[in-house]
Amino acid sequence: MDLYNLMKNRRSTRDFSTKDISKATLKKILKSGFLSPSGIDQKPFIYIVVDDNKIKSEIRRLCEKSDKKYFEKSNNFFKEWIKNKKITFKKDLLEDAPYLIVVAGDTTKPYWLESTWISISYILLAAENEGLATLTYTPGEFDFLYNLLDIPSDFKPVVIIPVGYAKNKIIKKADNSNAKIHYNRYNIQ
Amino acid sequence: MDLYNLMKNRRSTRDFSTKDISKATLKKILKSGFLSPSGIDQKPFIYIVVDDNKIKSEIRRLCEKSDKKYFEKSNNFFKEWIKNKKITFKKDLLEDAPYLIVVAGDTTKPYWLESTWISISYILLAAENEGLATLTYTPGEFDFLYNLLDIPSDFKPVVIIPVGYAKNKIIKKADNSNAKIHYNRYNIQ
Secondary structure, rough: OOOOHHHHHHHHHOOOOOOOOOOHHHHHHHHOOOOOOHHOOOOOOOEEOOHHHHHHHHHHHHHHHHHHHHOOOOOOHHHHHHHHHHOOOOOOOOHHOOOOEEEEEEEEEEEEHHHHHHHHHHHHHHHHOOOOOEOOOOOOOOOOOHHHHOOOOOOOEEEEEEEEOOOOOOOOOOOOOOOEEEEEEOOOO | OOOHHHHOOOOOOOEEEEHHHHHOHHHHHHHHHHOOHHHHHHOOOEEEEOOOOHHHHHHHHHHHHHHHHHHHHOOOHHHHHHHHHOOOOOHHHHHHHOOOEEEEEEEOOOOOHHHHHHHHHHHHHHHHHHOOOEEOEEOOOOHHHHHHHHHOOEEEEEEEEEOEEEEEOOOOOOOOOOOOEEEEOOOOO
């Protein structure tokens, strides 16, 4: 496994197959997230793995409702972007993917948001390394998750990561020509 | 290269050797950061690589000043943590490490902080994969960097990553027993 190629090959997926994945693989991915560095070693995040069909279906319903509203009021740049990506408010992926990993950060801890996103990126790479697809899905709002998943009020849900197999072959990323590096000062490239 | 072990072996380093690293390796690490996923593909971050000794020395001076103040007013939990880690306001690492990567996020972009930290974690893993040590160093305040590095006001510096060789052999992480996974609801483990 070449890390650079792993990073390059990982793409966000929005069409998931309903094919199951093994619980052992899922656990390995989640354990990887806990290997990430965090502000004063606090690991200020929780993972709630959702595979209950009723809960998944309810998450889908509430995300679609939230995204419909969010997309309507978003700016033209965003509207153009989702149009080009063929993204709509419809969220089949939230039921198709065998697992949804809901990640919430502990807002009482220092650098909680930063630490939580480092751990999320470890999950993304660990899943890719197992041949699995992911998406960092952020609905327009998350508040309905508190009740639905019994999330304590100190925590803030920041992402829903569907994990599973991509329905279609994923097109590889082009090599990144946008890596602008500045030397010593912003104006020196 | 086994990704799980790579993640497990990566530790934050606070004692850097002055040994140089090749510019090709540095570039590969930075290009890895640009492979990370980001909010509507905006890559809302810049990397400023500092190797100029005068600038490094000035960064060190200002970080030490800032940390001295910050440590004094911090709470007991944090004071205990830095004491156990033998961390003081002294920042030799900012001059010893051959390169400092200053990462700043574009605050005008959606999910700029989240996207920036995903890219930072890609840098951390890419450096580890090259046998190099890193630290996500966050001084008490960053404002002095705007002038020193000509950072545009829309951007917010979020981390200084020293990159180089660890001075001492790094003790491996214990396997993580703290990976608490919740199933379907927070209260179900």
